[in-house]
Amino acid sequence: MIRTNTFEVVPRTDRDAEILRRMLDASASLWNEVNYARRQRFFDDENIWETEKFYDRYVGVLGGASAQTVIRRNSEAWKSFFALCENPDESPSPPGYWGNEDDGRELRTYVRNDAYDIQWGDRSRLEIRIGQDLKDEYGLGYYERLSLEVRGEPHWEGDPGRLVIEYDELSETFRASQPVTVPDDRQDSPLAHQTAALDLGVNTLVACTTSGGQQYRYNGKPLFERFRETTEHIADLRAKLPDDQPTSRRIRRLYRKRTRRRDHAVKALVRDLVSRLHQQGVATVIVGDLSGGFEAKWTAEVNEMVHNFWTYRKFTNQLQAVCEEYGMEVVVHSEAGTSQSCPDCGRIETTTRHQRTLTCACGFDGHADLAASRNLLTQATENSIAGPTARPMRFKWDNHEWRPHEPASAGSTDSAQRRSARDAPENPNEQRMNPQDAATASGDGW
Ligand SMILES: [Zn+2]
Incomplete structure (x- = not known):
């Protein structure tokens, strides 16, 4: 092999x-x-x-x-x-x-x-x-x-x-x-028997829960913002072109730049996450099936951008390649219903999403994307997964690598997750959202 x-x-x-x-x-x-x-x-x-x-x-x-x-x-x-x-x-x-x-x-x-x-x-x-x-x-x-x-x-x-x-x-x-x-x-470490599930999005690029109770969240907001700015810049340049000229050298260059920047960050994310999962003894990685598109939770304009941004096949290919290096298996699983149900009690009708937080009548209160990844894990393994045992780790992109946003501390439980979902802003940029952002951020649990 x-x-x-x-x-x-x-x-x-x-x-x-x-x-x-x-x-x-x-x-x-x-x-x-x-x-x-x-x-x-x-x-x-x-x-x-x-x-x-x-x-x-x-x-x-x-x-x-x-x-x-x-x-x-x-x-x-x-x-x-x-x-x-x-x-x-x-x-x-x-x-x-x-x-x-x-x-x-x-x-x-x-x-x-x-x-x-x-x-x-x-x-x-x-x-x-x-x-x-x-x-x-x-x-x-x-x-x-x-x-x-x-x-x-x-x-x-x-x-x-x-x-x-x-x-x-x-x-x-x-x-x-x-x-x-x-x-x-x-070939493979005999210790590896854990499973991890990944939920893909835009504000959170990847939210991940492992069967061992670890959670990881990669902030995608600044990256997606930049992608969007470049897209808008391209549209402006295109509007100024004469009718008989469909594109220009400058536009082509911007497209390539946009793609390279995104690919670089996503590749680095895959590498960072998979090596962490390997250390946690993960043998199987479950990824939501997005080939049918994201849930219809964005406006048409944002949706189109999300599709351009998330080239799903490219992502799964990269994930597959890096997992293969580590001897891990990738399984694609339908993520239907994972964003609405409560990871603690499993009910849908009792949950409420407010921006990035999911709450439930049973008392659950946590980050919606992390909850979605935990639901995916539960559904795919047909096992109920215990609540997180460690404080979720958050990462942000500094144009070079994904850095932990705060030191991971062990031992805390859901309350820590609640705190981190509610309080501390992801980064300073999130404080000054323009109306478009607010529209993007509401109603889908970011
Ligand atoms: Zn519940």
Whole structure:
């Protein structure tokens, strides 16, 4: 079975950072050159597989193993394209390029498993082979490798596969993922038996309850606000365009920026949450089925924005991928009725929602999104879940990572949840809501 270790790669000096960027950049241009040539030959109905001259051109920077791996990856992409072409129901497109001129290139490279080495320890280290030309240019010895610091812990031990190193422009970090083949007898922790359920929304991006009584809440309000501002900005720019011009370079750039910002935060959320759940011994993650859309609780305009914001499939794919790294299973379950019923007594007719708070005649009083995730957990596991045993943890996005909003303290019960739902504002921005926000925030339990 294949699992993936992911970690941050940190160059120790400016020189090393430059070497790494040169490698990533050369990989992108190698991919694009090979792909361009193949597309030309494909449309001219010629043999596309001949690539020797590209290898020769890039081997000096990338080294033989990486140059070959990038070309091989491109060949794999073409092979799957041809395989799809044989299916009459498909109309596939030939493989695309890495990045484009507006974006700059996507910076990414592949390192074959025999061309790198990772030493895990107090000061973990990654060493990769680089091309001879780069070594000469930057004064590395003939047998020397590029040595980089590694931040993160390996979750899996096994036979290492092809390493992928990517540069994330937004966080300005290099990230690596390493697939490893794990022997079947030591895949999952025997301790893991807990279940967690996730409720997705906008003011709260994800509310989560575990069967062990932990609750987590990720505040999405500032992020969604920014998404909305950019959307409005795009609409303004579009209104000013001449009739015969549907879009502009600036609009396209804003769209990409909007998407990248959201993707960055959501990806980081998934990673943060899943690693916390792993530590709590969670083996199964239940996520509400939103493929049919959110409950009709927003105005049409806001609803459309919510749909643009929450690309549900993208989210579940990411969740699935990261859970797989940790050996956790994802189950999709209908979330019908989870936002209205009382997590304590299960009744619907006795509950009242006021903004973000759900109260019930039985005495329950808590955060509505957390209540919804607890209801989903109860429904999906067909078990009644005891009330939370710890104070819910809240997180907010600082454009780089999700930070706990307050230190978690153990031992308190529902009353703590009540306090945190009622009092302390999520963040200063929430204090000054404009009328539109108020409309968004009322009536759906935010
Ligand atoms: Zn109740």
